Amino acid sequence: MIDEMTPRPRADEAPGREPGPPADDPPRRDATLREVFGAVFWSFFGVRKGRHMQRDALTIRPHQVVIVGVVCGAIFVLALLLVVRVVIRSAGA
Secondary structure, three states: OOOOOOOOOOOOOOOOOOOOOOOOOOOOOOOOHHHHHHHHHHHHHOOOOHHHHHHHHHHOOHHHHHHHHHHHHHHHHHHHHHHHHHHHHHHHO
């Protein structure tokens, strides 16, 4: 029978291992502008591979996605307006 005063090892501790701070995680790498643009571009189409999505979740910060998404959305709207104006001008001539 286990004595109630005996400390029990925590679930995250391996047997025979000294308790201490967890191993240092590798430094977080921020995504480049090209990586953020690529992630936003493919998300506009709703297509993204699982491994890329997991990598993006670790490297891309939310504010980067918001800024690039707004800029890409504005470019898309401006491109549509340009196409509509060209079509209207050519139809009127």
